[in-house]
Amino acid sequence: GKQPELFKPLEIKGVTFKNRIFVSPMCQYSSSNGHATDWHFVHIGGFATRGVGAVCMEATSVVPEGRISPEDAGLWQDSQMAPLKRIVEFSHAQGTKIGIQLCHAGRKASTYAPWIKEKTGHGTSWVAQEDENGWPNNVYAPSAIPWSEKYPNPKEMTEQDMQYVEDAFVAAVNRCKEIGFDFIEFHAAHGYLMHEFVSPISNTRTDQYGGSSLENRLRFPTRVLQRMREEWKDKPLFVRISASDWAEGPEKSEDGTWLQWGIEQSILWVQKMLSLGVVDLVDCSSGGNWFKQKIGPLIDGKIAPGYQVQFSEAMKKAHPSVIVGAVGMISDPVVAESYLKDGKADVVSLARELLRNPHWVLMAAKTLGCEVKAANQYDRAWR
Ligand code: FNR
Secondary structure, three states: OOOOHHHOOEEEOOEEEOOOEEEOOOOOOOOEOOEOOHHHHHHHHHHHOOOOOEEEEEEEEOOHHHOOOOOOEEOOOHHHHHHHHHHHHHHHHOOOEEEEEEEOOHHHOOEOOHHHHOOOOOOOOOEOOHHHOOOHHHOEEOOOOOOOOOOOOOEEOOHHHHHHHHHHHHHHHHHHHHHOOOEEEEEEOOOOHHHHHHOOOOOOOOOOOOOOOHHHHHHHHHHHHHHHHHHOOOOOEEEEEEOOOOOOOOOEOOOOOEOOOOHHHHHHHHHHHHHHOOOOEEEEEOOOOOOOOOOOOEEOOEEOOOOOHHHHHHHHHHOOOOEEEEEOOOOOHHHHHHHHHOOOOOEEEEOHHHHHOOOHHHHHHHHHOOOOOOOHHHHHHHO
């Protein structure tokens, strides 16, 4: 039969992804002082043997204090390269492309890993304290506005702080080059540092990096992307955005004031990225920057399947030339195929569905009536 869209190869800057099903980045809270461990080798290696087009490794911080939790991944020092290299080489031996998401958690840093919190006596606070390997006194953000009362109180970043973070992103990119990653994803979503800069909810600066001016809010994240691109010229650079803050009310008031981050500004930002040549794929996620966010649409009180596809669809419509990823509650292969067929996205990223069903790609191929190659060792299971 005809090759389903999901299983058509995709070439980006000379890298050929064998299909369009990507593993979405997922924090594992299993690093040792920022170093990947055996857990990562097994977890990521498992995906690499099971037919996915690409694996994106979890949010990996470019400085120690940019980690979300003390157990998070890092790439701020050379010793963190070797365990990643082992994973990349295994993945390549399996014919699977692999990338990494570079991140800084901003005001959401120094918080507990989900299952560590349950063991602490700190009540409702999410702050990982100094005696718990946290750094609550070294949390910084565009503005001194905490994410919620349960989170650390961030300091407002100086221009010097910004330069230091920018340089750390560049250093991490150079380590990625040496490790051999196929692509890098710049994490500008989920209320972490770069999203904090672009959103008027979290950025109330009065200098050239913030406030009501969209241009000002985009300045720092865009500059970091430009610096990253200088070091990562011929390779795929992805950007994950949150296409909405999901705060109540509209994105823009009647007089044109931006009230929250949303799809309109996302489209403008991507336009800017495209004109500067600093993005090859826009990964359209949402939320994470407002503690009272109201995600929609809902079905029976639950977030609906494909709830973020509206954003990848709008992005593709605005910028037909850009490669767009859809993510979020994608589980049904027939529905996933329809997103691509209908031009709402070019790739799909799956997170939880692949945790529940690591063989999803092989199952999807069977459902859609095509063949896909996983590891030789698993071949007989799918004949
Ligand atoms: C995530 N998510 C996530 N997103 C991201 O950009 N960087 C990350 O490191 C993580 N970490 C993470 C850990 C775990 C355990 C989960 C379940 C999720 C979000 C994830 O990539 C994805 O966007 C959402 O989970 C929505 O997709 P699914 O799960 O509905 O397929």
